Amino acid sequence: MAFATYSSLKDRTVFITGGASGIGAAFVQAFHDQGSKVAFVDLDEAAGQALAGTLGASAWFRHCDVTEADALQAAIRDAAAALGPVTVLINNVANDTRQAAAEVTPEAWRKGLAVNLDPTFIAATTVYPMMRDAGGGSIVNLSSINALLGPGELPTYSAAKGAINSLSKSLARAWGPDRIRVNALSPGWVVTPRQLELWLTPEAEAEWSKLVALKDRIMPEDIARAALFLASDDSRMMTGQNMVVDAGRT
């Protein structure tokens, strides 16, 4: 197989949340490979430093808990000061810990939204003036097919992802006149280290395989390639959409 190179992404400053592992790490690598200047934050300092170390001087990493709004805003502004105004934002961070709906306390609900929803809005509003002043930009918000399917053991996560779909539409309308595009990107079940460790058993994968049209595994790089397209000028008239990459599950 052969994949696209987007000349519009060269030298563009890209900010990615939760970029140290999983799909986020594939985003970091993919934008780096396109010649973008990549900044990313993560709670996992060791994994973040290790990844940044493989990329060289053009990569920028900071340990940051995205549930702390001030720290996330400061990271975005400092990354822009170091690399140039952020014109691509990938809101990737999430935590998909399962919890039975009846057991979600008010505190657990708030904690779930604090990592799965709030950072998307905070990061978007922080990059907005930079993108406006730069003449435009692209925001890609990681959603999930779970926003469409609503699995019972992921009530907070699914609610957050549904909200991300709606928020993407709302911001697309609000900021379209500034040539800022905002799209959601919804993966199906992606084979990441965390999924393999916690939930993607051979039995679960066999069940998934019965439900999808395409039988190959969805890899983090498959999601990254969709994000490259949404970030690039090739998708310049596309905004307010939910791009689903799920092997035909939904």
Ligand SMILES: NC(=O)c1ccc[n+]([C@@H]2O[C@H](COP(=O)([O-])OP(=O)(O)OC[C@H]3O[C@@H](n4cnc5c(N)ncnc54)[C@H](O)[C@@H]3O)[C@@H](O)[C@H]2O)c1
């Ligand atoms: N993996 C899948 O099958 C799948 C399916 C649908 C949607 N998605 C979405 O894709 C995105 C990436 O998913 P993933 O599977 O790679 O996730 P992951 O859990 O493997 O990685 C998430 C990253 O975010 C970091 N992180 C978690 N909490 C943080 C915090 N408070 N502050 C800073 N960093 C924090 C983690 O350290 C990790 O590096 C998420 O938005 C997820 O909801 C994933």
